[in-house]
């Protein structure tokens with residue numbers, strides 16, 4: 001049999017038009033569910049970015065003995081750099097520590113006046129590639145000759161990681177449920193539309209149409225509905241981005257969370273692409289699946 | 298062309314068989330009436346031939362093919378070689394008369410050029426050249442029936458089945474349609490007409506297979522409708 005793509009496209013368009021009530025139902029279901037998924041994903045992107053930033057703030061500070069020998073400090077520092085978990089090690093001298101304190105206490109010079117000499121220790125500030133390794137690294141570091149005390153926000157850090165873990169898992173589970181519910185909703189709408197046309201399908205089969213001959217227009221129509229639905233969804237998402245970006249940025253500036261905006265924007269556009277793809281795929285598969293039982297004529 | 302052996306059909310919600318141990322042979326090129334009162338199994342007979350339903354028991358062969366055991370991917374091919382006029386027309390509601398007839402050609406992948414010349418020609422043969430662009434719900438029962446007939450033979454199938462093709466027509470048009478079927482038959486097409494239209498059966502004097510309560514009670518060459526309904 002000759003394949004006539006134009007014929008199938010024409011059939012799909014005609015039936016989209018003639019069954020417009022069902023078309024609108026399918027399109028709006030796709031639009032709504034993809035919009036909700038999109039919205040959720042954007043919030044999840046921002047949240048995970050915030051989490052990452054908060055986690056990366058976790059650092060180990062090793063305060064050094066005033067009596068520590070420079071070569072001991074140097075060898076400890078070299079050793080730290082060689083550890084795979086360690087991203088970066090900064091040496092902060094006593095003078096630098098004092099400078100920092102002065103900077104922080106700019107408003108209250110009387111506090112500085114009360115200080116005699118420089119009581120602040122020198123330190124090594126260790127940032128980690130994986131902040132979760134903070135405890136292990138801190139333990140391993142313990143007992144070096146040059147080191148007086150190690151601090152990494154014991155207790156608080158553990159709680160932070162519990163919280164971020166819960167948030168991540170809740171997000172994953174919620175996303176899964178959301179996708180599942182959307183899929184069910186969309187497929188059911190399509191199924192309803194096809195149920196309304198089951199007699200038509202049976203007639204086509206009785207006149208000698210092959211399954212694929214019946215299927216193609218339905219699949220193309222499903223793709224069309226999915227595409228229109230997803231375009232509506234991403235259109236609204238885009239408008240929301242345009243109108244709310246400034247206030248979102250302001251909000252996080254106020255929270256002192258330096259979000260990576262170029263990266264988030266890139267993720268946003270990637271998301272829009274995936275939503276279009278998802279709309280088309282769901283439309284096509286939904287139609288094909290819903291049609292299956294009515295093709296057995 | 299058609300061979301039925303011991304065919305019995307019992308519908309699910311029905312304990313009495315709609316067809317009961319039927320044996321029928323119809324040769325290539327024959328013109329056969331299947332007659333009988335309402336509920337005697339005429340439509341069941343036709344539906345079995347295109348594998349719309351399966352028999353409860355028995356063997357069915359159409360053009361040498363074992364219909365009962367035909368693989369489902371082969372069924373469309375079988376149906377493309379059988380034109381069928383359905384008692385309930387079975388027109389696609391979203392397509393015009395023209396598009397419904399053209400559909401039978403679309404299905405077998407005829408080029409647009411052929412479709413555009415053959416479809417109007419066939420619609421003209423059934424007297425519907427003026428209604429080509431009407432949708433089924435804008436057509437009378439008789440007109441829909443004629444669209445169904447046009448669709449059934451537009452692709453020149455070797456076998457034409459017609460279930461009450463004159464059920465909704467007045468006697469004059471009925472005769473015209475039956476003589477159209479006769480002409481189609483003369484080109485070599487095997488024609489099977491299920492009907493309880495006494496007048497056309499008696500008029501045509503063709504082979505008559507009479508059903509009663511699912512049984513073949515009479516099979517007569519150059520027959521008449523019979524006694525009374």
Ligand SMILES: Nc1ncnc2c1ncn2[C@@H]1O[C@H](COP(=O)(O)OP(=O)(O)OP(=O)(O)O)[C@@H](O)[C@H]1O
Nearest residue numbers: 308309310311315334335336337338339340341342
């Ligand atoms: N889908 C079905 N389910 C259950 N019983 C059915 C079904 N179709 C037909 N029957 C029964 O089978 C018997 C034969 O029906 P069939 O339609 O073959 O009769 P018919 O000869 O075509 O009648 P008519 O002249 O009224 O069209 C009838 O008793 C009918 O009630």
Ligand SMILES: [Mg+2]
Nearest residue numbers: 339340341384
């Ligand atoms: Mg009948």
